[in-house]
Amino acid sequence: MTRLFCISTLFAAIALGGCANLQSNELKFVAVPGAPKAVGPYSQGVVSNGMLFTAGYTPRDPVTGKLIEGDMVAATNRVIDYLEAVLLxxxxxxxxxxxxxxxxxxxxxxxxxxxxxxxxxxxxxxARTTIQVEKIPGGATITMDFIARVPPQ
Structure with missing residues (x-):
């Protein structure tokens, strides 16, 4: 019985050790040209332990810095396009x-x-949470951020 317990414990330790290698405590900072550059002390996205956390984005043109024209559909599409660039x-x-x-x-x-x-x-x-706020920086009407799983490479 003791031998079986030792062998089982050994296999469990090997399996758990292998799983631990799939997760990394190192941070990977994501910077891509397809989304507006960070304008402060933050990153477009950060990968930690197999998860991506994005910055919040508004529908601002990355070249001019001006909000895009159009309705909420256009604004939402632009924000998701920026976030999709960070995802990629x-x-x-x-x-x-x-x-x-x-x-x-x-x-x-x-x-x-x-x-x-x-x-x-x-x-x-x-999953989604939607919150009404009084103001968003730069006069934007919407900002969004994502949390995503990073698939195994």
């Missing part, structure tokens, strides 16, 4: 997104944001 830079796609946080200045635009998200995500339905 970390080896992810929209189907890897597990959590979306949306901040809006007017929940009257919720249906349009929802419409744009449904079109972009298709059948993939990550």
């Amino acid at each position: 830079g970390a080896g992810c796609s929209l189907t890897d997104v597990v959590k979306v946080t949306v901040y809006m200045t007017d929940l009257a635009d919720f249906a349009k944001m929802n419409e744009a998200m449904a079109a972009k995500f298709g059948s993939h339905k990550p």
Whole structure:
């Protein structure tokens, strides 16, 4: 019985050790040209322990710095495009997104944001929180950030 216990314990230790190698405590900072550069002391995205955490993005043109023109559908699409660029830079796609946080200045635009998200995500339905806030930097009406799993490379 003791021998069986020792062998079982050894196999469990080897298996757990192998799993531990799949996770890394090292941080990987993601910087991609397809999304606006960070304008402060933050990163476009950070990978830690197999998860990607993105910065929040607004529908601002990365060259001019001005908000794009259009309705909430256009604004949401632009924000998701930026976030998708960060996802791709970390080896992810929209189907890897597990959590979306949306901040809006007017929940009257919720249906349009929802419409744009449904079109972009298709059948993939990550968890989401939507919060109305008084102001978003730069006068934007929406900002979003993602948490995504990073698939094994």
